[in-house]
Amino acid sequence: MNHRTRLLRLLMLSAWAGLFLSSLNACSLKVAPWERGNLAKQQMALDPDALDAALSRHAYGSKEGSSGGYGVGGGGCGCN
Secondary structure, three states, X not given: OOHHHHXXXXXXXXXXXXXXXXXOOXXXXXXXXXXXXXXXXXXXXXXXXXHHHHHHXXXXXXXXXXXXXXXXXXXXXXXX
């Protein structure tokens, strides 16, 4: 098999692979309407307890002694 035939075969194979990969889509990954209620539950939230997360961020900001990051101001003393 000469170089030109090998190059043509590689080109055809990559074209078929590209066509195959472009035909794949994420339709099976979509959330069905009847499943959205499960995702809206409080347990599925990134921070299930918003008050606890806010207090943790405040304590972190107070102990860190710097402003920024979580949007908290003040120094290491915990004052705003």
